[in-house]
Amino acid sequence: MLELKLDRVTKRFGTKIAVDAFDHVLSEGVYGLLGANGAGKTTLMRMLCSLLSPDGGEIRFQGERIGEMGARYRRILGYLPQEFGFYPEFTAERYLTYLARLKAVPPRLLPEKLDEIWELTGLADVRKQKLRSFSGGMLRRLGIGQAVLNDPDVLILDEPTSGLDPKERIRFRNIISSLGKDRIVLLSTHIVQDVEFIADEILLLKDGRLKASGTPAEVMQKARGHVWKCLVDEGWAGRLEERWPVSNLKTVGDQVCLRIVSAEKPVPDAAACEPNLEDAYLFFMQEAENGREKQGIAQNAPAGRRG
């Protein structure tokens, strides 16, 4: 049983608190770290990779501080940074061989390991090509290939699907899903659908704080009763959008069908509906907004049709 424990982990950059007293215990499975840009996801991941040291709290793997484990921790770590770097002159094969050496993969096992990676990433045909000729999707696949090269117990993937087309994203999700069976996989993204189907647990991060966590079903459950659907005219749609988070907007004839996340009924004719993960995400993000004015519009709203 693997255990990666974050105990009140805090990181500051000057006066800004990037990660604020983050508490959680990760075990085998896929974890989706969701948050807006600047929420502290990358900082948290860098601390988990021991690239940054926490200013407060500690991170323990199997009960041992990762900072003290040093190379022993890095040995069981796989990391795909948000900005995945590469040497453009290297071929894919040379790149993986180079990183395999840095990751202390035994040379006698390397050919077998590389075959596994080619199969996993589907890059066998281009392994002799220089990386400068690779597309964004191919590079991302190579990135995940290098991350699992040392068969890591802890796999950290920072926004692995950014910049990928839908087909590549689906392929990527399937790869990640297959990797989460016997290791800790932490995947950060601001694309909700990326984690909806593959994450065993979702962690919602806002301003460096963990706002909510649980299985996708649990997170969605918490937003139940806070998602509404209504049909209003265009003028009102704009006003409602300003007031509440709108997870979907669709024009139907001369009216607009809105999906609104709100603790209260936004318009009298709004109908409650089942939340999806995007709604839940908006719900928790909205909940975190302090001092936001939430009331006043319902009374003045026109009678709309149910959508």
Place this chain on the structure above:
Amino acid sequence: MKEKKLREAFLRAGARLGPDPAGRNRAIAPLFRAAREKEIRYDPGWADLLRAQMSGIPAAVWAAQFCLLCALPLLEWALERYTDLEGWQVFPALSVCMAAAGLLTVQELAGHFSHRMAELEQSCYLNLSQLWLLRACCLSGTDVILVLALSGLRAKAHGFGMFAFAVYVLTPFFLSNLIFLSVFRNGRGRGRAWFGGAAFTGLSVCAQCVFPQIYDRIWLPVWTGILVLAAVCCGMQILSLCRRMEGEIVCWN
């Protein structure tokens, strides 16, 4: 009835046979052996690490390094053969070559950052600071060995002695390394700082042409002192950068 008898016979046989630890160990041994062979983690030795680093340095860098160092004896020979320059006058030209070799080394080390590989490499078993040290040793070590070889071959021709020849050529090499490492550390991303570093290095070479008396025997201890100081500062600069890498430097990306 028959079933009951069979069951009793089976239990009797089982009780008689009992566990056989030796047999169990014999049966399991090949499985353990196979598992050990499949073990993906191992501890690389120094030779493995060096080999890995040498192979990680691009061929173009080795080629450029080799060309520069080949240019040294050729230049030195050509100047002596086809010009009326005095012995000391070849040193500024050699200094330029050595400063360029130093720049090449620093540029290769900085490549981890310019290709955005630093963050990824820092997360590996052999992390960026160890990798940096190894690479700096590989590249600078090669330069120093070749310069010493050249000194051994050509020193007598100039009447300086091998030690003095090596000092005169290695000093600009370590000084340029030091200047560019300092600029890399403090002026990363600032074109002016790099330009300033290059200009300063160039000027320091010109100074040797303007004041040829600095090659007098009397100044050799000063040269030696500067060389030792520059080499020590280079080492300290690299170690200090390595320590910063353990902190936040890799997140410059």
